[in-house]
Amino acid sequence: MSTLDDRPANPAIGEVRPNKRGGVAALIQSPVAIRLGALLILAIGLSLLHLSGRVFWQGLVINLGIFMILVLSLNLASGFTGVFSLGHIGFMALGAYGSAILTLPLAKKADYLPNLPAWLASIHFDFYLGPFPLGFLLATLLAAGLVAGVALLVGLVLMRLSGHFVAVATLGFLVIVRVILFNADNFTRGSRTFSNVTPYTGLWWVWFWAILTLYVVWRLKYSAYGRAMLAQREDALAAQAVGLAIMPPRLLAFVVSAFFTAVAGSLYAHFITSFSPTVFYFDLTFRVITMLIVGGLGSVSGSVLGTVVIIALAEALRRLEDVTLLYGMSQITLAVIFIVIILFRPNGLLGRREIVLARLFRKGGEPSP
Amino acid sequence: MPLLQVIGLSKSFRGVRALDGYTLQLSPLSIHGVIGPNGAGKTTLFNLLTGFLKPTSGTIHLLQQDITHAPAYRIAQLGIARTFQNIRLFGNLPVIENVKVALQSQFANSLWATLISSRAFQQNERELEARAEQCLELVGLTSQRDQEAHNLPYGEQRKLEIARAVALNPKILLLDEPTAGMNPNETDEILHLIRRLRDELNITIMLVAHDIPLIMNLCTHIQVLNYGRLIAEGAPQTVRTNPEVIAAYLGQAKYA
Ligand SMILES: Nc1ncnc2c1ncn2[C@@H]1O[C@H](COP(=O)(O)OP(=O)(O)OP(=O)(O)O)[C@@H](O)[C@H]1O
Ligand SMILES: [Mg+2]
Numbered sequence: 001m002s003t004l005d006d007r008p009a010n011p012a013i014g015e016v017r018p019n020k021r022g023g024v025a026a027l028i029q030s031p032v033a034i035r036l037g038a039l040l041i042l043a044i045g046l047s048l049l050h051l052s053g054r055v056f057w058q059g060l061v062i063n064l065g066i067f068m069i070l071v072l073s074l075n076l077a078s079g080f081t082g083v084f085s086l087g088h089i090g091f092m093a094l095g096a097y098g099s100a101i102l103t104l105p106l107a108k109k110a111d112y113l114p115n116l117p118a119w120l121a122s123i124h125f126d127f128y129l130g131p132f133p134l135g136f137l138l139a140t141l142l143a144a145g146l147v148a149g150v151a152l153l154v155g156l157v158l159m160r161l162s163g164h165f166v167a168v169a170t171l172g173f174l175v176i177v178r179v180i181l182f183n184a185d186n187f188t189r190g191s192r193t194f195s196n197v198t199p200y201t202g203l204w205w206v207w208f209w210a211i212l213t214l215y216v217v218w219r220l221k222y223s224a225y226g227r228a229m230l231a232q233r234e235d236a237l238a239a240q241a242v243g244l245a246i247m248p249p250r251l252l253a254f255v256v257s258a259f260f261t262a263v264a265g266s267l268y269a270h271f272i273t274s275f276s277p278t279v280f281y282f283d284l285t286f287r288v289i290t291m292l293i294v295g296g297l298g299s300v301s302g303s304v305l306g307t308v309v310i311i312a313l314a315e316a317l318r319r320l321e322d323v324t325l326l327y328g329m330s331q332i333t334l335a336v337i338f339i340v341i342i343l344f345r346p347n348g349l350l351g352r353r354e355i356v357l358a359r360l361f362r363k364g365g366e367p368s369p
Numbered sequence: 370m371p372l373l374q375v376i377g378l379s380k381s382f383r384g385v386r387a388l389d390g391y392t393l394q395l396s397p398l399s400i401h402g403v404i405g406p407n408g409a410g411k412t413t414l415f416n417l418l419t420g421f422l423k424p425t426s427g428t429i430h431l432l433q434q435d436i437t438h439a440p441a442y443r444i445a446q447l448g449i450a451r452t453f454q455n456i457r458l459f460g461n462l463p464v465i466e467n468v469k470v471a472l473q474s475q476f477a478n479s480l481w482a483t484l485i486s487s488r489a490f491q492q493n494e495r496e497l498e499a500r501a502e503q504c505l506e507l508v509g510l511t512s513q514r515d516q517e518a519h520n521l522p523y524g525e526q527r528k529l530e531i532a533r534a535v536a537l538n539p540k541i542l543l544l545d546e547p548t549a550g551m552n553p554n555e556t557d558e559i560l561h562l563i564r565r566l567r568d569e570l571n572i573t574i575m576l577v578a579h580d581i582p583l584i585m586n587l588c589t590h591i592q593v594l595n596y597g598r599l600i601a602e603g604a605p606q607t608v609r610t611n612p613e614v615i616a617a618y619l620g621q622a623k624y625a
Contacts, residue, residue, distance in 0.1 A: 216484060223483040223490075224473040231470045234459035241419065241457070242471035242537055243445035252480075352461060 039211070046203050058203055062271055064311050065206035069213045069264040071291045071303045076217050077257035079297035080226060081250050082233030083159060086285060087170030088261050090177035091147050093280035095262025096269035097181060097188050098143030100197045103136055103270065108196050115186035126198065136200040136270065144262040151258030152251065159250040162236075174285065181277035188277070195274030201267045209267060213260045218300050220256070229253050230298070290338045296348030301355040306348065310334065370432070372397045372573055373418070373449075373541060378427030380413055380597075387413040389597040391427070395541070400567055400574040402584040402605075405594035406617065411577045412454050414594070415543050418575075419451045420444040431540075446474065450539035452530045454546050454577075460519035464510060464529055467518050468501040471536035475500075501536065508532040508562060524555045528562075535566060542566065543575045548583060556580065560587055585609065593617070 049058055070092065078084045101113070105126045109116065125135035125142075158169045181188050188194060220226045228249035232239040236246055269275060287310070295306020317330030341348065373395035380388040388410040395401055403411050416422040418429060420441035429437045436444050445451075450471075459467050476493040483490055505511050508528040513521060518529060527547060534542055544563070548556040560583060566572045578584050584591060585605045592602040595617040601608050608614055 219484050219486065223494075224476070224478060225480065225483060227466060227470050227473060230462060230466075231459050234461055235457050237421065237441075238453070238457040238459060239470070240421070240441040241445055241451055241453075242533060243442050243474055244470070245440070245442045 042207065042211075046207055050203055060311070060315060062201065062203060062206045064307065065203075065210040066264050066267050066271070067288065067291060067311060068210045068304060068307045069206075069260055069267070070288045071295065071307045072210075072213045072217045072300065073257040073260040073264070074288055074292050075295075075297065075300065075303045076220065076260075077253050079292065079299070079303075080221065080229040080233065081253045083162060083250055083254075084167045085170040085254070085257075086167050086289075087154075087173035087177075088257070089280050089285045089288070090174040091151060091258040091261040092265035092268070092284070093177055093181060093277065094147045094150065095140075095143050095265025096275065096280065097194065097265075098146060098262070099136075099139045099266035100194060100269040101187060102139035102142060103198055103200070104196065105198070112196055113187065113189065117186075120187075133200050136198075136205075140263055140266040143266055144259045147262035147265075148255050148259040151255045155251045155254040159247060159254060174281070178277050178281060181280075191276060191278075193274050193276045197269055197273040199270060199273050201269075201271035206267050206271075209260075209263050213263075214300070214304070216256065216260070217303075220253075221300055225249065225252060233298075286335075286338075290334060293338065293348055294341050296350035296352060298352040299348065299350040299354055302348055302350035302353075305350060305355070309349070313337070371395055372432065374430040375418070376428050378414070378417060378429065379425045380410075380417055380422060381425045386597045388417065388424075388594075391594075391597075391599060393592070395573060395575065396590075397573055398567060398571065399589045400563065400576065400587055402588035402591040403575065403577045403594060404579070404581070404584055404591060408596075409594040410597040411594055412545055413597075415451060415545050415575075415577065418444075418543060419449055445537060445539075448537075448540035449543065450534035450537040450541070451543040452527070452534055452545055452547060454549070456523075456526050456530055458518040458526060458529060458533075461517055463515050464518055464521065465498070465501050465505065465514040467529055467533050468504045468536045469497055471533045472497055472500055472504070475538065504532045504536045507535065507565075509558075524551050527551070527559070531559075531562065531566075535570065535572070539572060541573045541575060545577045546579065547576070548578060548580055556583060563587060 046061075049061060070088070074085065074088050077088065101116075101120065102123060102125045104112065104124065106122075106124045109121055109124065113121070125139035126133075127135040154173055158166055158173070161169055182190055184190070220229075228239070228244050229252075231242075231244060232246050232249055239246065265280075272279075291306040291310045292303060293306070294310060295304070296302030314330060314334060317333050321327055321330050371394040373393060375391060375393040375395075378388060378391040378393075379386065391410075391414060393401075403414065405411055413422065417424050420436070420439055420443065424437065427437070428435060431444075431447055431449065434447065436447060436449075439447070459470060462470075476497040478487075478490045478493055481487075502511065502514065505514055508531055510521075510525060510529055510532060513525065518526065521529060531542075531544070531547065547563070548559050551559065563574055563576070564587070567574055576584070576588065588605055590603070591605055591608045593600050593608060593611075593614050600617060601611045601614045603611075
């Protein structure tokens, strides 16, 4: 408390009762065990998929993981804080180009990006530690770190706004990033395709980052940091009345979110291995927002669910398209689904609620931290 | 020494003087009433004291510290809590979370400790939870802890707002019409609650209300505002018999 506080502590709310919790109750029902179990199942599933050699399904599951990172990040920035960002794909683009430039091997770099400044031309994060592509990890971290720095600067200006203003302003950011990517020929090859990216990204990489994102977003939500984000979303004046400044939680959400969005960009770049600035624009923005809204703004498990539902639906529709030859139908259908959700279930499938793994296994558990 | 010292506080909205030359010496552990007709400037005064409005002129000191230009969140941290005339809760959050938001700065965790969910973090969260429950107990909302705040009936929303303000562990609590729209029973509960806050938690109270019997019953000191100006102040009995007050306010049939 403040230095002015010279009174005795509030007697009536000073004492702390010990937390009572049901003793040795079944170990396998503890949240930790259940989460470890879920991770184990995921790991087995990924291993089987990995061994199966089915490239198509592997690609789909990689896509799923990348979108999950994007949706969870956007949820952190927009769903938790109520400050809606339409510019996040700009962070993804910066992460993709940034990491791709970093991992390009020296020989290709000289050939492919001959006009890079000398210091950048001599950097090449294509080294391994034994079988482990350490360079890729470092390039991803470095690119995402830089993007987080950019987000801090952007956020300092834009997070003061709210409502429609911030949505339009962040959209402006997306447009600016695109223009820069188009015009920074020496770094990005401008409108020409950026290819020759080493295909580092695989199932394990993507799902390692997806689970990490999920973990961080979940932890943040159930902490003082997340509480501050939610509180200022609910009522900015009331939040200030209980001693919370508005900017810090918004900035934290925005910066952490931009970091993971850039990671998704790096994973994407090293997965599709060739891309141009057009890839990172409205289409992708709309897709991620659809997943977020369908799942439910503010719900972490909703983000996971929304991503799975939309990816599965998009894939099913795409196949239907191939059979019926009604090309474009899948996109129209997804857009219609989006509109229907907005109209009839504006809070998404889960609203702000969460599916708590531990609850699925027992009756009346406490809200999981 | 006064806990809160206000000198010559004024606020104009486009030329309209909502508050004009307001002065206050708030002594510790008093229950200080501010009354006046609608539009007298009572809420404006509270907004100025809590940093939600910036004064046109005048100064505000909390103990020795000049807080005239401090931002609202800082003033709350320094020990002035408030409730709002038109209730402001975190509507979509559970009741207990509403209180935790106000308490959490007293149980701070680093970002790192939070992310790795360290022992210290878990311990802090448990203590936070226990304290939050005690705050709810104080206002009798224990059974509603997991309800979303906007689902509470009106009277309980007011109580929750008080619990949240108390959770800040404030030196001064500003209550803007805490009994508005309540039945006599609930009003009585609030009256006892306010006394307890002062007697048991050592919180100095400033209170706006239109309920004259409540004010007379509860307050140790009263100020009367009319058109932004102080027209009387003193002990309840003195104020009650002041002719100017009777003319401006108490004489109105509505408040008789
Ligand atoms: N933000 C504002 N902008 C312009 N005028 C304002 C603003 N806030 C208050 N006022 C004006 O200042 C005057 C005082 O209003 P205030 O809300 O402080 O009165 P009050 O004593 O709280 O009244 P009530 O008993 O109705 O709550 C009124 O004339 C009001 O219209
Ligand atoms: Mg008022």
